[in-house]
Amino acid sequence: MDLFDFTPEEPKKHQPLAERMRPRNLDEFFGQKHLLGEGKVLRRAIETDRLTSMILQGPPSSGKTSLATIISQMTNAHFVRLNAVSLGMADLRNAVETAREDYKLYQKRTILFIDEIHALKSNVQMSLLPAVEDGTITLIGATTESVMHDIIPPLVSRCRVYTLTPLSDEEVKEIIATALTDPQRGLGEEDLSIDEDAMRYLVDVSNGDIRNALSALETAYYSLWDTKTITLEKVKEAYQLRLNNTSTTDFYNLTSALIKSMRGGQTDAAIYWLARLLYVGVDPLYIARRIVVHAVEDVGMANPHALQVAVAAKEAVQFIGMPEARLPLAEAVIYICESPKSNSAYKAINKAMDLVRNTKAYDVPADIRDGSKSYVNPIDHPNSRIAYLPPEVNGSSFYKPQNSGVEAKIYARYFGEKGTQ
Structure with a gap:
């Protein structure tokens, strides 16, 4: 049975708490005020049933599927839900042909919701273009990944991109409180309470992912025996792993943070971002390659030994693997952070390439x-x-040459001690 077959007035008791607590309308939707606040363009488009093709981009549990559910209940259009993970060209072609026939025979529009749209192969994404462009379908794509890296540009150009942000701590806290007191969809009939330190921990450890927060809350409730109070100990038992999952967007942001921290010589910050990348499972060899690039791009002639250290770290990563590979990576990051900086080699080759081009x-x-x-x-x-x-x-x-580190000697030869040519 499809998610959209469930009516919001009849929650199923066997459903997980996170599923039962999905918002039933825009007024119950938490977060995303920049998109769904009163008078905002997207909210008005939903309320007036005048949606245009769009892509909803955001982290897990930011409300993409819940918003699609609400749209399916508010629109007069035929609403079709597909999942890109199992979607083939034949299925997509059938959906588009059905949409074309529905409009031709009954003047009935079709909204096609494709979850995890980034999982579609580029040729399948290409097949959507004519139907989106001529209005045969109104496309709503949902993705946790980067629109710029995982969706083909022609499709992006035909859609509005709406970026959903993680829920704030206060919003997560409010949803948890609602789940504890709602007698119809939540745990209100159980007369439960939660200790303040348990609530703080649950909010913090969920990292804005309300689905996981509610799942942990439900597990903690099931573990209660002779009490109605959810304690910190029960929450920790239910939630043993801090979730720091990363999307494509997060991946590029984390990588950018590491590189820019090294460029700025901010050693503690660089080590922190390195740890974040390693914790979410980024290939350490990828990180090593980025360190090698930085060694020549931003340290360069100011300390030529940085390249040797970076390459040695890359070889060590290949040789020993994780988890020990974190050590040569950390050493290389620290060495580069503490090195003088020069991007003269980077500028020189780019200027020459421009002339050749x-x-x-x-x-x-x-x-x-x-x-x-x-x-x-x-x-x-x-x-x-x-x-x-x-x-x-x-x-x-x-x-x-730049007047930095070892390169200062070359600088003096070029420009003299006073820095003039």
Whole structure:
């Protein structure tokens, strides 16, 4: 049976507490005031049944499926729910053809809700484009992943993207309190109470994921024997693992935080973000590669040894694996954080690449061609005049040393002790 077959007025007692406590209308919907507050565009579109194709992007348990449930109950359109994980091209084609026939014969619109839309292969996403563009279907896609990385750009451009944010601690606390007192859908008939420290822990450990918070609350309730009070001990027994799951968006944000902390020389912050990446199960070899890139991009000529340390850390990760691999990664991160910084090599190659990209492929000067008869070794003949660049780009300057670390010696040679050329 599909989720949308359940009527909000008739909660099923055998359902998990988190399912029973789903909001039944927009007034019961917690969070997302930036989207669903009074007068907001999305709320008005739902209330007036004038939805356009959209993608709901947000972390788990931020309300994407609950919002789709509410829309299914408020719209006059035919509402179809599909899950991308098990969705094939034939199923999608049938849904679109049915939508086309419904509108042709009965002038009935179709809203197609695709959960986990990021799981669709790119060619299947492409097949949606004509139906979305001509209005055959109004698409609502839900994803926990990055729209920019996991959804094809042509589909994104045809949809409004609404970003849902994690529930705040106060919102989680309010939902838990409601679940404890609601006699119809919650645990109100049991006359339960919860200690303040247990409530604080439950709110904190849920990390904004109300589904897991309610599941833990329900488990703690089932464990009660001769008391009606849910204690901190019971919550901890029910919730033994702090959930710090990461989506694609979180993954890129965490990686960005690590890189920028290293660039800023913020060692404690960098170690924290490294720990976060490792804790959620990011491939340590991926982290090692990012450290190698940073060693040359932002430390570079100021401390050339940083590249050696980073590469050694990468090889150590491959050699020993986790969990010990966290140690060479931490060492490399600390070394890079504490190193002087220079991005002169990064700027030099980018400037040269831009010139190559925007000019023709000039001939290699005769002096430095393979087998050249006019080439003179400059080590033996330091005053020899050799053409190293094509005459069309002669005089171009790419490398500008920075007055930092080891590179300060090169800087002085280029610009003199006072920093003037």
